[in-house]
Amino acid sequence: MNPVSRVLIVSHDAVLARAMSKGLQLAAQTLSNPFGLCFSTAASPQNALADIAADGELQMVLVDRYLQSGGSYGDVVALLNAIGEYRPELSCYVLLGDEDEKLQIDELASHALSGYFYRDEADYPGWFRILSAELAEKSATPFYDALRRYVSMAKDSWHTPGHCGGESLRGSPWVGDFHEFVGENMLRADLSVSVPMLDSLMHPTGVIAEAQALAAKAFGARETYFATNGTSTSNKVIFQTLLAPGDKLLLDRNCHKSVHHGVILSGARPVYLDSSVNRQYGIFGPVPKATIFQALADNPDARVLILTSCTYDGLRYDLAPIIEAAHAAGIKVIIDEAWYGHARFHPALRPTAMEAGADYATQSTHKVLSAFSQASMIHVNDPDFDAHLFRENFNMHASTSPQYNLIASLDVARKQAQMEGYRLLARTLKLAEELRLKIDATGVFRVLGLDELLPEEVKGDGVRLDPTKLTIDISRSGYGAGELQRELFERFNIQVEKSxxxxxxxxxxxxTTKSKVSRLMDAMLRLARAQKPPRPLVRLPEIPRFTRLACLPRDAYYEAGERLALFDDEGRPNSALIGRVACDQIVPYPPGIPVLVPGQLIDESVLTYLARLMKAQKGIEMHGLADLQGEMAIRVLGEEDLSRVHCNINMS
Incomplete structure (x- = not known):
């Protein structure tokens, strides 16, 4: 399938606009046109912006300096900046009368212009070649192209990996089916650093460096780094770059567990901020703005603030004022955008963390765009960025044998997002709205709106909702969440994200496609018609507030400690745990929020919560519990450990 790339010519001069459109279209017919360049006109800025909003195949805008009769430079600049605000991925050119006009527009326009043409030249074939070259540059996939080229060379492999492009698998009576399942190209593209033309993720200077530079431009960052072991590792790399042992950081307790692991590895001193909680639905929201601002005021020595935006449920902070306040205090801001990597490419989802002023953002490109699982990006806008230190920390965590198919998928995912992300996301948003209306129409299931999802304490904080994440209230269906998930999976072949x-x-x-939406709606309608009698739903115990740290998480984690059973001999919560200091991170899933982190003091509320959870929810996963002769246990600091790590039980 060949692409279509529309170019919009904006001018009040209808004669000029027609001549340009005709001349450029003739060039498209006579010259090579691999990107399907075609041309249309708009007579006013208002019409142009309407076309830009409506046309997902639009790739470029050519704006006449004489935009409207009696118009000024300001009119042109206003349109360029409006385009940049609405769809920053579009390339913009300006048609000028002379060189002086170029200087004026350069000075006033904040949108990065791709170039200029001059009215009196009217070199339509030359202009066409320039526009085509611009598209070629934007749509390039340097690493993916090099990988395909190398695979097509069919070189004999005398290097890792051991399957030698799939040769060890092909024809095997035992594992030949794996070769057929995975495919020839996937196996031949599974290469190693022994191939110089494919560059090195550890020290990129060739096609990987080129691909990362294109990603930085597309996502609005100064620097972008590809990561092949997920956002989990990306967060740890940034922590080790910005934090030395003992440095203080502010973090949402509801952050992904990789952030808490990063605290351990860096040796930092965390100040945990309790997130808001929607108790009606068991959903954890953002940290209240007032809590964040108070923490900034109370901790002027903090070096870093990290927040998750958007959350698993689609709740996103009003980041700009938070980041501004943090920067005013000299604090760097990291935003875990694992679930929000698509936001740059549709105005309904922006601003992104980078656009709001964050110093670092980590994105799971695989979660919401077309990259393979584990493929992520780190975006950097820190004006004090130390590239050497970052590279050393990156290489400490990165594999020296990265999966090159993952790198290629990042290259391709960036290209797709930049070239057709607006169109695809517009379709996704439309499908999300249709699905919401149809689910509500069942009369049994209901999609929760922002006001229903938001905990009370953040309703005035400017929090917004990512509409591509739908949370469905099942309370009236008569199904428990686990039962409903099984019905969807076993009867209707549908797997949902979480519950x-x-x-x-x-x-x-x-x-997401119309067909998938149709199949889901058929399932929801059938389940709604079952008319099961409502039944009380088993609510999880409420997670206790954070207690306090008795020592640095790293210090507690690296001690041997001792193991104490969660329950005593009579099956009651073991009171011997109260007042002890945890060595491990204890995370019930769901909801995935640490109840204990290393160095945290265990009190009665924490112990009661864990015990109730384990007794009431048999299917829950409890990460971090130790084994003590077949019984669940918590690893805690012993008496000798306390003195060795200078543990202060009374430390707040």
């Missing part, structure tokens, strides 16, 4: 005790969450992406 709480009375909700299901659906994730819509650029891969």
């Amino acid at each position: 709480t005790f009375n909700t299901l969450t659906l994730l819509l992406t650029i891969g």
